[in-house]
Amino acid sequence: RYIHESLNESQLEKLEFLTITVDPWRDNTTILEEWKQSTKSNWTHLTVADTQPNSPEMSTLAQVWTDFDVGFKIEENTNESNTSARHHPSSYDYNIAHSTGTVIIDHEGNQRIWWGDYDWIIDLVKEDILNLVSEI
Template identity: 35%
Template sequence: MGMNRKFAWIVAFSLLITPGCLSDGEIDEFYGEDINPPIPVKEFVLIDEKGGDVTMSQFEGKVVVVAFLFTRCPDICPVVSANLAFIAQELGELHGTSVQIITVTVDPWTDNSTVLGNYADVRGLSWPHLTGDVEDLEPVWMNFDVGLATYDTDVDSDGVADGFDSCPDTPEGEEVDNNGCGKETQQPDGEVVTNHHPLDYWVDHTTGTIIVDKEMNQRVWWGDTDWNPELVLEDILSLVEEE
């Protein structure tokens, strides 16, 4: 390969993996999805895991990383929490001074302060986990474009909502475990799991993690399944350095 062709290939490859690519006349500033134009964050008052009031305005002047989850979520939410813990660790002294992470529940019917506190403690999470009344949370969900639905469908009528049910064809009348599997006919050999509480509704939410700049504008969106912690960190630091 000639030197000129090799150089051209390197330049083209660099444009693919770095922010700043031109698209429709606009500059792509971040590794995540740019929110353009930026969306102002509306003020809110919610309750943290310790029972204290938290407002969005108290974080003005910091870059704020906002994530939405619920504690009963069995799959992506724990992954997002682990990713945020990585971010907090990598930020070091910047976490809490120049950058603030907050988590907001999408299931206030279950996630009170105590439940959120237990969720955070078990995972060693050091940032506010927020809840509140539905009427206080709904404007926040709308402001951050959280698609939220609750439903209680239960095709096999075993008391475990379909979203939680690993065995949707449990025989009628059979007692089930937390996974919705029959204790007599659908257990692995030698294993019986008790059902500690009814999982009688499911929450389905479509959202991501949003990075808010120091002026309280939503600037970057990362889909929950698209997370690259190192690149999320780069986007956060880019906003920290922004004047």
């Protein structure tokens, strides 16, 4: 958010910010809109409405996860009352462990820069973004 807020209109016109959910089973559009408002993350947040494993929406989201090297693991509650299927959570009784990398893509759709969870340096990320904006 800091980077988004620190850019001028001319720069923002050349950029698209996107958050991709790793928890579409809970992250419906209402939840993401509430999160967007509470965090002032005023950009697109990608989720799906149909979370059935073979649905076209879920297949597309799974491909996005693959394309962007999104890694996560569903950690379900293992108590006896949990009846969720193994391929996806069917209740809210689970956690998702995930990476929070940032992928920077150029204007031609090429993934150019990846910042991981622990090496994210805000001034250098902003510099990378501005360097790519200057190429447009």
